[in-house]
Amino acid sequence: MNDIYGxxxxxxxxxxxxxxxxxxxxxxxISTILENWFASHGYLPPQQEGMRPEELDASNDD
Known part of the structure; x- marks a missing residue:
């Protein structure tokens, strides 16, 4: 890597x-940046965050 790019x-x-x-x-x-890049380019599955089953009830139905 050259100095300007670095x-x-x-x-x-x-x-x-x-x-x-x-x-x-x-x-x-660096780890976060790489993980985000790999996920957005299909090399890692996207991280999905959802609600735990015990947190689900009728109030959060969409």
Missing amino acids: DKIETALQTYINDHQGSLTREQA
Whole structure:
């Protein structure tokens, strides 16, 4: 990787970390970015979050 490209990636990574209030380590940020990219490009199944069965009742029927 050349220096110009590396600098752009480093700047983008730092911006991503800062946008998450610095709550991510560098390694966590890279892992999250890769996981999101792999999922959005079909290499990983998308993460689906739903309600647990015990949380379901008639009030949350759509």
